[in-house]
Amino acid sequence: MKVLVADDSGIMRKIIIRSLKAVGVSDIVEAANGQEAIDAYKANPVDLILTDWNMPEKSGLDVVVEIRALGSQVPIIMVTTEAQKGQVIAAIQAGVNDYLTKPFEADDLRAKLDKFVTV
């Protein structure tokens, strides 16, 4: 299984990757902004995407919109500080499959991954 992790924080990418490895995922692509994420997906179609919302270049919402516009149904989990109802609704309407609010405990992330990771 191949997973794309998009977040402008290297620390946050490390935290997410640590959890991915704990559930058996080792094939991981990283992106530090929304444009990198879109370019990475086009070059390497993956089986799951975890993306932040507020990133330079393009936002996580832009990432979701553009990937869905390609006709892709790849599962996307938004991992973000944006927690207001309107934001969550916008993300779901754009096509995210699940939503995790920062801060989160390791078990919360693990529970989300268990829904989508098949190794």
Next chain:
Amino acid sequence: MIAQPQLSVVELSEKRKKLILPFVECTKNVFSMMLNWETELIGIFSTEKFMSKYDCSGLIGVSGALRGTIVVSVDQDVAFAAAEAFLGNRPATIDEEVVDMVGELTNMIAGAGKDRIRIPGILLGLPTVISGRGHSVWFDHGAHVEILQFSSPHGPLTVEIGVRGL
């Protein structure tokens, strides 16, 4: 004269509570959930009475319904211990990874605090981090400023909110 901190949130005006209480709660949550650290509010100050002088500060601009800056300032030992918790290795200096970590903590505290304030139309920028022993952050002279001082298992930190429009 040594400034005496105001400790009791009960005595605060409703306007100050509206700003302070959400950030107290979310600061505790961020450190508890991400680092498993207990933090404790030990003082509430305004800039006239207290100015934090720590080693590394994350700053996020606030715009829209409120305008100003949110700052999370940490002592070097706090920064190193947090980075060690995230990365597994304790840094020797405030390096790129430590700066990233302070920025992300600031991002989470500001984001969660913004949501808890429940004022629609607040926008946050991306975090900027500055480092330098004993630096201070000065807010816009006309801003409403609250400085929340916390203790943690590894040293002190402050969450500073300076905004107009409250």
